[in-house]
Amino acid sequence: MRLLIVEDEPKAGDYLRKGLMESGFVTDLARTGPDGLNLAIEQNYDLILLDVMLPGIDGWEVLRQLREKKETPVLFLTSRDEVSDRVKGLELGADDYLIKPFAFMELLARVRTLLRRSPLREADTMSVGELEIDVLKRRVIRQGERIELTAKEFALLHLLVRRKGEVLSRSLIASQVWDMNFDSDTNVVDVAMRRLRAKVDDRFDKKLVHTVRGMGYVFEERD
Known part of the structure; x- marks a missing residue:
């Protein structure tokens, strides 16, 4: 399965990418909002892991524009833990919301759960x-x-x-x-x-x- 991470913090992005690749996923990494949006629209991903605070355009806007074209599942990764932020993300079309800091095993469990839900997912x-x-x-x-x-x-x-x-x-x-x-x-x-x-x-x-x-x-x- 192919995943996209959109994360501007270098260590966090590299850590997630390494862990997901070692878990058997083909994984791309974008470090800005515009780069992430372009990849999300031009390529076919099974799931997108999307940070909220991004340079260029933020994660809210990335998701809003993505939803005009595709229904790729999106998992928000963010340090913003206000209820209003979570509601906003879900209303824009996010499929799940994980607050930083988090354990990698929890992230992996959420990723696998979302992939199982997807009607376009690959067979187990x-x-x-x-x-x-x-x-x-x-x-x-x-x-x-x-x-x-x-x-x-x-x-x-x-x-x-x-x-x-x-x-x-x-x-x-x-x-x-x-x-x-x-x-x-x-x-x-x-x-x-x-x-x-x-x-x-x-x-x-x-x-x-x-x-x-x-x-x-x-x-x-x-x-």
């Missing part, structure tokens, strides 16, 4: 052939055997399964899983793919991860 479980993924529990099973993956390996597999049948370029994989621009001198994607294959493919007869020469990788069941 996914499968390709004999491979099954429990997205919420971050559990991978093939032929009844549980496969242990690192956070990055799970994020990589999750991306491949979500886009099964599509040829994914190395640059797209690098941007989605590592949030980095792909450098042709860097073999991080190929190394990670070899490690993933060793866990999900090598011991099984039917292979699911396939290299498309000169283009990238595709995840699919073949006869």
Whole structure:
């Protein structure tokens, strides 16, 4: 699932982004109101985490303009704890309101709850052939055997399964899983793919991860 954080405080934004990515989410970060609004409108997100006090335009205005175009779920993150502020956010179309400071585990629980409510949310479980993924529990099973993956390996597999049948370029994989621009001198994607294959493919007869020469990788069941 893909999330957007709109937070101008550098440490808070970086902390949230790191924690959510380690929890298996593809996460973008904007540090101003205009940048956040532009990303929220131009890209498709499953959930937006939105601060109220932002440079450029505040979170209230970001939400107001967003609601003219999209119904993406929004979780407000703010130190403003007045009842009138919470009511204002909810009336503008926010789906939840979390007051700073908060524990990351509470944030994660709220995020997962909102994603479960969303009619457009991704399925909790996914499968390709004999491979099954429990997205919420971050559990991978093939032929009844549980496969242990690192956070990055799970994020990589999750991306491949979500886009099964599509040829994914190395640059797209690098941007989605590592949030980095792909450098042709860097073999991080190929190394990670070899490690993933060793866990999900090598011991099984039917292979699911396939290299498309000169283009990238595709995840699919073949006869």
